[in-house]
Amino acid sequence: xxxxxxxxxxxxxxxxxxxxxxxxxxxxxxxxxxxxxxxxxxxxxxxxxxxxxxxxxxxxxxxxxxxxxxxxxxxxxxxxxxxxxxxxxxxxxxxxxxxxxxxxxxxxxxxxxxxxxxxxxxxxxxxxxxxxxxxxxxxxxxxxxxxxxxxxxxxxxxxxxxxxxxxxxxxxxxxxxxxxxxxxxxxxxxxxxxxxxxxxxxxxxxxxxxxxxxxxxxxxxxxxxxxxxxxxxxxxxxxxxxxxxxxxxxxxxxxxxxxxxxxxxxxxxxxxxxxxxxx
Amino acid sequence: xxxxxxxxxxxxxxxxxxxxxxxxxxxxxxxxxxxxxxxxxxxxxxxxxxxxxxxxxxxxxxxxxxxxxxxxxxxxxxxxxxxxxxxxxxxxxxxxxxxxxxxxxxxxxxxxxxxxxxxxxxxxxxxxxxxxxxxxxxxxxxxxxxxxxxxxxxxxxxxxxxxxxxxxxxxxxxxxxxxxxxxxxxxxxxxxxxxxxxxxxxxxxxxxxxxxxxxxxxxxxxxxxxxxxxxxxxxxxxxxxxxxxxxxxxxxxxxxxxxxxxxxxxxxxxxxxxxxxxxxxxxxxx
Numbered sequence: 001x002x003x004x005x006x007x008x009x010x011x012x013x014x015x016x017x018x019x020x021x022x023x024x025x026x027x028x029x030x031x032x033x034x035x036x037x038x039x040x041x042x043x044x045x046x047x048x049x050x051x052x053x054x055x056x057x058x059x060x061x062x063x064x065x066x067x068x069x070x071x072x073x074x075x076x077x078x079x080x081x082x083x084x085x086x087x088x089x090x091x092x093x094x095x096x097x098x099x100x101x102x103x104x105x106x107x108x109x110x111x112x113x114x115x116x117x118x119x120x121x122x123x124x125x126x127x128x129x130x131x132x133x134x135x136x137x138x139x140x141x142x143x144x145x146x147x148x149x150x151x152x153x154x155x156x157x158x159x160x161x162x163x164x165x166x167x168x169x170x171x172x173x174x175x176x177x178x179x180x181x182x183x184x185x186x187x188x189x190x191x192x193x194x195x196x197x198x199x200x201x202x203x204x205x206x207x208x209x210x211x212x213x214x215x216x217x218x219x220x221x222x223x224x225x226x227x228x229x230x231x232x233x234x235x236x237x238x239x240x241x242x243x244x245x246x247x248x249x250x251x252x253x254x255x256x257x258x259x260x261x262x263x264x265x266x267x268x269x270x271x272x273x274x275x276x277x278x279x
Numbered sequence: 280x281x282x283x284x285x286x287x288x289x290x291x292x293x294x295x296x297x298x299x300x301x302x303x304x305x306x307x308x309x310x311x312x313x314x315x316x317x318x319x320x321x322x323x324x325x326x327x328x329x330x331x332x333x334x335x336x337x338x339x340x341x342x343x344x345x346x347x348x349x350x351x352x353x354x355x356x357x358x359x360x361x362x363x364x365x366x367x368x369x370x371x372x373x374x375x376x377x378x379x380x381x382x383x384x385x386x387x388x389x390x391x392x393x394x395x396x397x398x399x400x401x402x403x404x405x406x407x408x409x410x411x412x413x414x415x416x417x418x419x420x421x422x423x424x425x426x427x428x429x430x431x432x433x434x435x436x437x438x439x440x441x442x443x444x445x446x447x448x449x450x451x452x453x454x455x456x457x458x459x460x461x462x463x464x465x466x467x468x469x470x471x472x473x474x475x476x477x478x479x480x481x482x483x484x485x486x487x488x489x490x491x492x493x494x495x496x497x498x499x500x501x502x503x504x505x506x507x508x509x510x511x512x513x514x515x516x517x518x519x520x521x522x523x524x525x526x527x528x529x530x531x532x533x534x535x536x537x538x539x540x541x542x543x544x545x546x547x548x549x550x551x552x553x554x555x556x557x558x559x560x561x562x563x564x565x
Contacts, residue, residue, distance in 0.1 A: 030398040053422055110313040111320040121538030123497040125504060126512065126531045129519040133341035208411045213501055228505065231417035239417050246414035254409035
């Protein structure tokens with residue numbers, strides 16, 4: 001009976017939503033007019049610019065194409081992306097595994113709490129000097145900094161997610177005598193899933209910050225190196241181009257992540273829609 | 280196992296004497312037990328670090344012993360220069376937070392309540408949100424040089440989004456069945472605002488503000504490290520290039536404690552403000 005009621009509610013909700021939602025074309029126009037106006041304004045206002053700091057947008061785009069679509073792609077962009085991915089994946093894996101372990105043992109959680117809280121509160125870039133001392137300058141150091149600096153949001157969210165398990169479900173899994181492996185696989189991980197992904201998204205953002213900063217401070221290639229180098233040599237169009245590229249990369253990485261999240265957590269959004277929590 | 284004690288904790292007052300009650304309490308069940316466990320691990324970790332560094336298992340020219348770092352940290356506490364750089368970092372971050380609140384509040388109200396405004400700015404906000412704040416540092420340095428104003432600008436631009444996003448969620452949360460009910464009960468403007476709007480938005484605002492504060496500190500420290508504006512970040516880089524290792528570690532420790540203190544301040548503010556919220560109830564019953 002509850003299911004039919006929930007279904008009915010879902011139907012009425014979609015119905016009302018359909019009536020209030022503007023026509024797709026109108027929506028598109030509404031969403032695009034401001035960015036288009038801004039870009040056109042930037043283009044026109046900077047077209048004849050002789051200012052050292054604000055070069056014409058056309059010059060910036062030419063630099064972008066010249067520096068990043070040719071040899072720059074393999075020389076600077078790919079190494080950055082590789083280091084970023086490696087660091088992010090290590091941080092994600094460590095965060096989830098240790099988070100599960102700590103979340104499932106109260107003794108362990110109480111024991112590591114102060115240290116985890118301290119390391120979580122540490123602004124990750126201050127680890128850079130230590131990273132340089134221990135690893136020297138190069139890719140291993142960049143990856144280590146990302147892994148160590150970005151792991152905390154995922155770790156803490158995984159711990160919280162594991163702990164948030166409903167006590168009834170916990171009791172039931174005990175009376176069904178699920179083995180530890182089954183409990184983790186079918187109860188603990190799905191229950192913590194949404195929170196793990198929320199943590200992973202923050203880890204992703206911190207990873208992007210750290211790859212840029214670590215390359216600025218200690219690297220001989222990569223986007224961060226290029227960006228800081230062009231700033232220090234007063235190569236203004238290059239600085240603008242690098243900034244635009246980084247913005248675009250951050251945007252794309254976030255978009256990809258959201259795609260993966262909605263894929264993995266499909267069951268969860270379906271459940272929320274059915275129970276009407278997401279209204 | 281853990282399950283036993285959790286059930287016991289929440290139900291001990293209700294159930295007269297379940298058979299498990301006679302069992303010894305879990306060490307992590309009381310706050311004193313948790314404190315001992317936590318403090319013990321900290322001491323153990325420091326001792327471990329000390330031993331590893333003294334025996335040379337860790338490269339001593341990269342990681343000095345824990346005792347030396349702690350002694351240096353204690354010495355720093357008496358130096359006015361240390362407090363000056365700490366204040367340079369903290370004050371700009373706090374000023375940035377104030378600016379962020381001033382900017383984000385009207386924006387969130389507009390986005391949350393005015394549909395055309397929300398749709399028009401949707402693309403712009405979604406594009407600006409994921410841009411890493413540090414990407415703008417070189418541009419900021421180029422345009423303004425290593426000044427507090429540049430630091431402030433980067434902080435506002437980088438740390439605005441968490442608060443804005445959370446506030447928009449909060450404003451949207453208000454706009455629902457509860458508003459209809461308030462209207463049919465004729466609560467009036469003041470009662471609706473104080474009893475419905477503010478309590479619905481507050482948890483979101485505090486969450487957003489906490490994340491924004493963390494990012495503000497990160498951006499402040501990074502601009503100091505790279506741009507050379509005065510503050511903790513600059514102190515760390517200077518100590519590193521001067522080879523003053525213990526001082527560098529002491530300053531890193533201070534940066535961590537600063538973040539920890541800021542976090543604790545937010546937690547302390549949450550308790551009286553959000554005592555009614557489900558997340559707090561859960562915490563209290565734990």
